Structure formats: structure tokens, C-alpha cells
Amino acid sequence: MAASHKNITADEVKRAVENAYQKVRSESGGKNASYIPYLASVDSNLFGISVCLLDGTIISVGDSTHTFGIESVSKVPTAILAMREYGAVDILNKVGADATGLPFNSIMAILLEKDRPSSPLVNAGAIAACSLVEPVGNKEKKWQAIVDNIKELTGAEPEVIEELYASESATDFNNRSIAWLLKDYGRIYDDPDLSLDLYTRQCSLGTTAEALSIMAATIANDGFNPVTNTQVFDPDFAPKVTSLITTVGFYERTGDWLYKSGIPAKSGVGGGVLGVMPGMFGIAAFSPPLDEAGNSVRAQLAIREIMHELELNIFAASRLCICQCRPTQEQS
Ligand code: DON
Numbered sequence: 001m002a003a004s005h006k007n008i009t010a011d012e013v014k015r016a017v018e019n020a021y022q023k024v025r026s027e028s029g030g031k032n033a034s035y036i037p038y039l040a041s042v043d044s045n046l047f048g049i050s051v052c053l054l055d056g057t058i059i060s061v062g063d064s065t066h067t068f069g070i071e072s073v074s075k076v077p078t079a080i081l082a083m084r085e086y087g088a089v090d091i092l093n094k095v096g097a098d099a100t101g102l103p104f105n106s107i108m109a110i111l112l113e114k115d116r117p118s119s120p121l122v123n124a125g126a127i128a129a130c131s132l133v134e135p136v137g138n139k140e141k142k143w144q145a146i147v148d149n150i151k152e153l154t155g156a157e158p159e160v161i162e163e164l165y166a167s168e169s170a171t172d173f174n175n176r177s178i179a180w181l182l183k184d185y186g187r188i189y190d191d192p193d194l195s196l197d198l199y200t201r202q203c204s205l206g207t208t209a210e211a212l213s214i215m216a217a218t219i220a221n222d223g224f225n226p227v228t229n230t231q232v233f234d235p236d237f238a239p240k241v242t243s244l245i246t247t248v249g250f251y252e253r254t255g256d257w258l259y260k261s262g263i264p265a266k267s268g269v270g271g272g273v274l275g276v277m278p279g280m281f282g283i284a285a286f287s288p289p290l291d292e293a294g295n296s297v298r299a300q301l302a303i304r305e306i307m308h309e310l311e312l313n314i315f316a317a318s319r320l321c322i323c324q325c326r327p328t329q330e331q332s
Contacts, residue, residue, distance in 0.1 A: 010053060012310065013051055013310065014059045017049050017061050020309070024298050027301055032289055033290055048062040048209040050208075050212070052216065052281060053226070054279070056229075058213065060209070063286065064208060066209075068206065068207065068208070069206065069268070070205045071203045072267060074150075074268070076245065079241060081133060083237045085133065095116060095128050097119055098247070100119070102251070105178070106124075110124050119244055119247065122251070123175055127188065128189065130195045130199045130202070131188045131189040139197070142198055150205065153214070153218050154214045161204055164204040180192050207272065211284075212274045213274075213283055215282065215284075218232055220238075220276045220280060242276050245274075249264055250265065253293040261307055262314055262316065263307055263312070265283075265303060267296060271287050271299065272296065273299035
């Protein structure tokens with residue numbers, strides 16, 4: 001049967017987002033992350049969803065403007081920044097683009113993958129990506145570059161949640177081992193402690209579901225931020241970034257996630273999940289309780305519900321949509 005492409009409207013997306021919110025809000029599974037003490041104290045009932053369409057329309061429900069710790073979702077913008085500074089080929093050679101099939105903070109993954117830290121979307125590769133950020137050796141300028149890049153991707157300047165940063169810095173023993181193991185293997189490109197501190201600080205940035213949906217929409221829109229109307233990064237990087245998210249966005253649960261949801265997505269232990277439907281929309285959901293692999297239970301269920309209701313799946317030709325909300329060349 002020939003593929004027949006779907007059109008979806010903003011109203012249909014709105015209905016799907018609201019239905020998913022109602023259906024999932026009473027779900028009580030999962031637990032807040034506790035290995036970072038601050039995260040254990042966040043209200044477990046918080047729950048928000050945002051979708052950003054490629055014409056800049058944002059559809060939100062619940063606690064979509066509540067500020068929470070971006071955590072591992074920050075690995076996505078810094079991977080983009082490293083690509084902007086070094087190009088996609090260099091990032092593949094210096095960091096890698098492989099799935100690990102192991103937890104996000106795995107030391108085993110570093111030992112197994114002999115030449116590179118696997119992917120900028122696991123802890124080892126993210127610390128390596130922070131080490132690459134220009135100008136090497138200048139911590140404050142590197143930090144400004146990380147923050148400025150997120151500002152371009154979301155349209156809003158993110159701020160560090162100081163209590164989270166202190167909490168994480170006091171307990172990041174595993175990540176310290178990773179940074180120094182990378183040094184031993186010649187896979188870190190700046191001072192290991194400086195690189196680790198930048199990584200910890202970026203994980204402690206506050207964000208919102210709304211901001212993450214704009215970042216996701218920018219990736220889905222070939223690097224063009226539909227809210228600020230600016231080309232943030234080279235369109236050629238967009239499929240590379242989405243491929244990284246596809247292969248390792250949910251760590252050792254990535255295959256299960258893709259199989260069930262049909263959308264590449266990246267999670268963080270703060271409870272955020274960012275999903276990218278290229279050419280269609282960016283989506284983000286946030287709720288603190290996590291499953292055993294560190295992925296938000298409600299955010300996963302909500303995004304799956306929305307994909308299901310809209311009958312979308314990145315792997316099904318007949319379910320790819322031509323979103324009416326995307327401005328065509330003639331319209332814009
Ligand atoms: O490095 C860590 O352990 C945290 N700052 C981030 C981990 C994380 O978000 C994993 N994602 N689900």
C-alpha cells in the first residue's frame with residue numbers, strides 16, 4: 001500500500017496534549033532521583049507538557065513554565081555547540097556517536113569502547129564535549145559559550161539552580177572518576193576538573209518544559225528557532241543531533257523507548273524529556289519521578305500517548321505528517 005501522508009492541525013495537537021495530561025497526571029509510579037540530594041526534595045506531583053510547532057506556536061498544559069534541573073538534557077545543546085565549533089566529522093572522531101547499551105554514568109562503557117567516549121549524550125562523552133568547548137583553558141568564557149548556546153536554542157537565558165549545583169558538586173564522585181579515566185585514555189581535551197565542573201554546572205541549569213520544547217523544535221526545524229526566527233546552527237547538524245538522541249537518549253532503555261513511542265527523545269534525572277519529530281514539532285514533558293533507568297515515568301507516558309493519539313511514528317512512512325503549521329517557502 002502506498003504511503004499516504006497525514007496532515008495534523010494545531011487543534012489536534014492541543015487535544016492530544018490535553019488528553020495525555022488528564023490520562024497520565026494520576027500515574028504514581030517512579031521515584032525522584034535521590035543520588036543528587038536536591039532532586040529528592042523536588043515536589044513529585046509537578047507535571048507539565050509543551051509542544052512547539054514549527055511556526056512557533058506553543059501548546060502547553062500543567063507545570064510547563066515551572067523551573068527544574070535540566071540535568072542530562074543539557075548534553076544535547078552542548079553536543080550542538082561542539083558541532084558548531086568543530087564540525088560534525090570532528091565530533092564523531094573526538095567523541096563518537098555510538099550507543100553504549102549501559103547506564104548513563106557507566107565506567108564499563110569507557111573501558112569497552114577503546115577509542116572514544118561513545119557519544120556526547122552519555123556522561124563520559126558529555127564531559128569530553130565540555131572539554132572541547134572553546135576557548136580551551138578559559139573556564140568562564142567556555143561557560144558563557146555554553147549558556148549563550150542554550151539561550152539561542154530556547155530563546156531564554158538559563159540560570160544555575162545554585163542549590164542543585166552545590167548538591168551535585170558535593171556528590172559527583174563517579175563523574176570525577178570518569179573525567180580522570182578519560183584523561184588517562186587521552187579522550188579529554190582540556191583540564192579534567194575544569195571540564196567536569198562545566199558539565200556539573202550545565203546539568204544544574206534551570207529550564208522549563210516550554211523552553212525545552214523550543215530547543216526540540218529548533219532541532220526538528222533544521223537548526224532554525226521558530227520562536228526567535230533565527231538560524232541557530234547549520235541545518236546539516238540537525239539529523240546528526242537527532243541520530244545521537246535516537247541511539248542513546250534513554251541509555252540502556254533507548255531501544256524499548258523507540259519501539260514503544262516512535263520518537264527520538266532525551267531524558268534527564270531532573271524529570272525532563274525532550275522529543276524531536278523532524279519537520280513536525282518539538283515536544284517536552286517534565287515530572288520528577290523516574291523509572292529505574294533514570295527516565296521520567298509521567299513524561300514518557302505522556303509523550304507516548306500524544307504520539308499514539310496523533311498516529312505519528314518516525315519509523316512509519318504512512319504516519320509521517322505534513323504539519324499544516326509549518327510555514328512553506330511561499331507563505332514565509
Ligand atoms: O551526571 C549526572 O549524573 C547528572 N548530572 C545527570 C544524569 C542524568 O540526567 C541522566 N539522565 N537521565
